[in-house]
Amino acid sequence: MTETRENGLSQDALFSLLSNPRRRFILRYLNRTDESIQLQDLAAEVAAWENETDREALTSKQRKRLYVSLYQTHIxxxxEAGIVEYDGDTGQIRLTDRGGDLNRYLDVDAPDADGTRRWGRYYLLLALVVALAYGALAVGGGPLDRTGVVVIGVGWVLL
Known part of the structure; x- marks a missing residue:
């Protein structure tokens, strides 16, 4: 059974949407801009990203291929999922509020929707500080003999 997320999408639908690199790039790009963008301009950005070049260096074939793909499939x-709004008459596309909820799945540095921090970074920092303290203790000696330092080191590794 698939779980429904806070943005109203099932887990399967969410993963299906984010499974395609083009759609992930579209969402990242639209998240960076607060305004609507022309579908042609978005296609040029995606084509430049995929071809690892500047927009100006793209061929018309590359632009057209991406435009058709975005127009017919990805947009x-x-x-349909309510992530973007597209006006077929003007060619304008913009990210909806629902689309902003997907940021946490796109950007590893983004906090979760509830504002919580990614604790893995804090644990890594704590591990580095303890490793440095242990290294200083091992090199400097301190009040422990060599056996004590080795026992502490083995215990730390096991943890």
Whole structure:
């Protein structure tokens, strides 16, 4: 059974949307801009990213191929899920509030939706501080003999 997330998408639908690198890039790009963007401009950005070049260096074939792919496949999927709004008359596309909820799945540095921190970084920092303290103790000696330092080191590794 699939779980429904706070943005109303099932886990399967969410993973299906984010499984495609083009859709992930579209969402990252739209998250960086607060305004609507022309679908042609978005296609040029995606094409430049995929071809690892500047927009100006793209060929018309590269732009057209991406435009057709976005227009026929990716934008309709994102629009159906309520992630983007696309106006076919003007060619304008923009990210909805629901699309902003996907930031936590796209950006490893983004905090979770509830504002919590990623604790893995704090644990890593704590591990580094303890490792440095242990290293200083092992090198400097301190009040422990060599056996005590080795026992503490083995205990730390086991933890």
């Amino acid at each position: 309709p999927k994102l629009e």
